[in-house]
Amino acid sequence: MSTASSATARSRGDVAVLVSGGLDSAILVAELLRQGHRVHPIYVRFDLAWEPVEEAHLRLFLNTLESPAPEPLTVLHAPITSVYGSHWSVSGDAVPDDQSEDDAVYLPGRNLLLLAQPSVWCALRGVPTIALGTLKGNPFPDSSRRFFDDFAALVKEGLGHALDVLAPFAGLTKADVLELGRGLALQHTFSCIDPQQGRHCGRCNKCAERRLAFTELKIDDVTEYAPR
DSSP: OOSTTTGGGSOSOEEEEEOOSSHHHHHHHHHHHHTTOEEEEEEEEOOOTTHHHHHHHHHHHHHTOOTTOOOOOEEEEOOOHHHHTTOHHHHOOSOOBTTSOGGGGOOTTHHHHHHHHHHHHHHHHTOOEEEOOOOTTOOSGGGSHHHHHHHHHHHHHHHOOOOEEEOTTTTOOHHHHHHHTTTSOGGGOOOOSSOBTTBBOSSBHHHHHHHHHHHHTTOOOOOOBOOO
8 A cells, every 4th residue: 555545444443653754744643633543753873973853843743743642652763873883874974965966865775764663662562563654655675565564574473473674755745745745833843954053954955855845736845944
């Protein structure tokens, strides 16, 4: 299932949502709540350079969702620094800027790492579904429908737990998702990979992607960017 209607085709039960604080996953939480699901937001902390600012924004955003509200945020810790070494996502050096190609921001094994601990969390609590904010055209190998299905099969084999791994926005662009988020407190979402004094830097690849989405929909960009 690859569109926003995927989740509605299932019973409106418990869904764990992997949230980063960015537009896509934050809006996914709100959308699933709107559809009547009991939503368990999960943030996986890898000790990447931008995460303290990102997590703070995420908590502010989740606090704006009141009727209905999600379950309390679960934070899982999976340090990656010993694996990534001096990678830019850890060091904060040579962060891909707004002139870089999208593949420059690829984090090796990102979705594999994101799903690992949360899948065990779901199995232990009987949560049948986990959702990610993957968008249309995502070129990375761990964002394909085949990868998600294979991962679900692995969880079934290893944990004896039937887990659906959904990407409800996989048929949508960022502008499409932003349209779904009209009226939400998007100023509390965070997309930057090089934050400056707690704000979006306005110069990195992710900030450029964010600006473009607001521009395409002619929505006022309420993001607070650091001065150039």
